[in-house]
Amino acid sequence: VGTQKYHKVFDYVDTILQRRLHRRMDELELSLTGESVCDVEEEAGSQNTIRDHIPKDLNASAFVSIMQGCNMRCSFCIVPDTRGKERGRPIGEIVDEVKRLRDHGVKEITLLGQIVNLYGRTEFEKVDGKSPFVQLLEAVHAVEGIERIRFTSPHPIGYRDDLVAAFTYLPKLCSHIHFPMQSGSDRILKAMRRPYKNEKFVEICEKMKAARPGIAITTDIIVGFPGEEEEDFQATIDTVNRLQFDNAFVFRYSKRKDTPAAEMDGQLPEREKEDRNQRLLDVVNEIAKAKHQAMVGTVQQVLCEGPSKTNKQRLTGRTGTNKILIFDGDAHKLTGQFLDIRVEESTGFTLYGSVI
Ligand code: SF4
Missing domain, CATH: 2.40.50.140 (Nucleic acid-binding proteins)
Incomplete structure (x- = not known):
C-alpha cells in the first residue's frame, strides 16, 4: 500500500471487527472474570468477514475488501505485524458482494487490498497466464450494472503485463491508478525494503500510459527517510518530473514504533525533512494544477x-x-x-x- 492514507481504510474496517469482538466478549460475560483476553491469531476465514462493513445507506460508489494482510516487509510499515499474512477472499464471494451492492444502487466499485494486485497469489492458480487479480477484475467486470471499477493500492512487484493488458479490454476499469512509488532512489528503495528499482517503476507507468492513453497516475512518496541524501531526493524529484503524476501524497518520514526503519542510523533532522517535503510539494502541485487546467473546456x-x-x-x-x-x-x-x-x-x- 504505502502510507497512512490507505491504511486508514483498513483501520476503519479493523475498528468494526474490534467492536464485534468486544460484543462477543460481552456476550460471554468474560468481563466478570477480570481476565484480559488478547487474541493475536488470524481468525479463520477473517478475510470473508470484512463484508460486514457494508453501510446501511449506500452511495453509488462502494469499497470492497478483497484480501487482508501483507507478505511484504517494508521497513517503515507495521502492517505485516498487525494484519498478518496475505489471505484473499474467493472470487465467488467477492462477486456475490458486488452483486448485493449493485442491487442497492452501487455503480462504482473500488477493490481494496494492502497489495491488491497480488491478491490470491498464495491460494489461487493462474489461468491462461492471468493472475488471480486479473481473473477477479474480469469477474467483477462481468457484473451487469457495475459501470466503474477501481482498485487500490497496487505494488510494483507483481504488476505484470496481464494487468497492464486488462486496461485494453476491460473498459469499466477507470483511467486512474494510485501507484505508490515511495522514492525515486534505488538506494532508498533498498533501505525501505521495497524490492524494485526506480527504472522498473517507471517502465510499468509507461506501459500503463501506452495501454490506456490519458490514464491518471497518482502516487505516495516518503521524503526524509533515514539515510536520504540530497542526491536521493533529487532522484525522486526527477522521477516526478519524468512521470508527471496527476497528484501525489507526500509524507515526511516519521518513526513508527517497532519498525526496522525507526532504529536505522541516519535519521534526518525535522527541518531537513520539512524542507524536502515543501520542495517536493511545490513540484507535485505545479504539475497537478497544470493537469487540472488542461481539462478546462473539455x-x-x-x-x-x-x-x-x-x-x-x-x-x-x-x-x-x-x-x-x-x-x-x-x-x-x-x-x-x-x-x-x-x-x-x-x-x-x-x-x-x-x-x-
Ligand atoms: S506493501 Fe509495504 S507499505 Fe504496503 S502494507 Fe505491505 S509492508 Fe506495508
Whole structure:
C-alpha cells in the first residue's frame, strides 16, 4: 500500500471487527472474570468477514475488501505485524458482494487490498497466464450494472503485463491508478525494503500510459527517510518530473514504533525533512494544477456523489481519472447518476462546470 492514507481504510474496517469482538466478549460475560483476553491469531476465514462493513445507506460508489494482510516487509510499515499474512477472499464471494451492492444502487466499485494486485497469489492458480487479480477484475467486470471499477493500492512487484493488458479490454476499469512509488532512489528503495528499482517503476507507468492513453497516475512518496541524501531526493524529484503524476501524497518520514526503519542510523533532522517535503510539494502541485487546467473546456463524465462537502448548495462528482468536479443541480434527481459536465474553471485542484 504505502502510507497512512490507505491504511486508514483498513483501520476503519479493523475498528468494526474490534467492536464485534468486544460484543462477543460481552456476550460471554468474560468481563466478570477480570481476565484480559488478547487474541493475536488470524481468525479463520477473517478475510470473508470484512463484508460486514457494508453501510446501511449506500452511495453509488462502494469499497470492497478483497484480501487482508501483507507478505511484504517494508521497513517503515507495521502492517505485516498487525494484519498478518496475505489471505484473499474467493472470487465467488467477492462477486456475490458486488452483486448485493449493485442491487442497492452501487455503480462504482473500488477493490481494496494492502497489495491488491497480488491478491490470491498464495491460494489461487493462474489461468491462461492471468493472475488471480486479473481473473477477479474480469469477474467483477462481468457484473451487469457495475459501470466503474477501481482498485487500490497496487505494488510494483507483481504488476505484470496481464494487468497492464486488462486496461485494453476491460473498459469499466477507470483511467486512474494510485501507484505508490515511495522514492525515486534505488538506494532508498533498498533501505525501505521495497524490492524494485526506480527504472522498473517507471517502465510499468509507461506501459500503463501506452495501454490506456490519458490514464491518471497518482502516487505516495516518503521524503526524509533515514539515510536520504540530497542526491536521493533529487532522484525522486526527477522521477516526478519524468512521470508527471496527476497528484501525489507526500509524507515526511516519521518513526513508527517497532519498525526496522525507526532504529536505522541516519535519521534526518525535522527541518531537513520539512524542507524536502515543501520542495517536493511545490513540484507535485505545479504539475497537478497544470493537469487540472488542461481539462478546462473539455466534457467529462462524472458519477454524481451528491452535495459537495464544502458547499452543500452544489453537487460533486468524480471523473474516471478521479478528478473532483463541482456543478449545480438537483441532488435528489442527480445523485448516483452518470452525468456529462462541461468543465469551465479550475482553481488548482478542483474543477467547476455545468451539466450538459
Ligand atoms: S506493501 Fe509495504 S507499505 Fe504496503 S502494507 Fe505491505 S509492508 Fe506495508
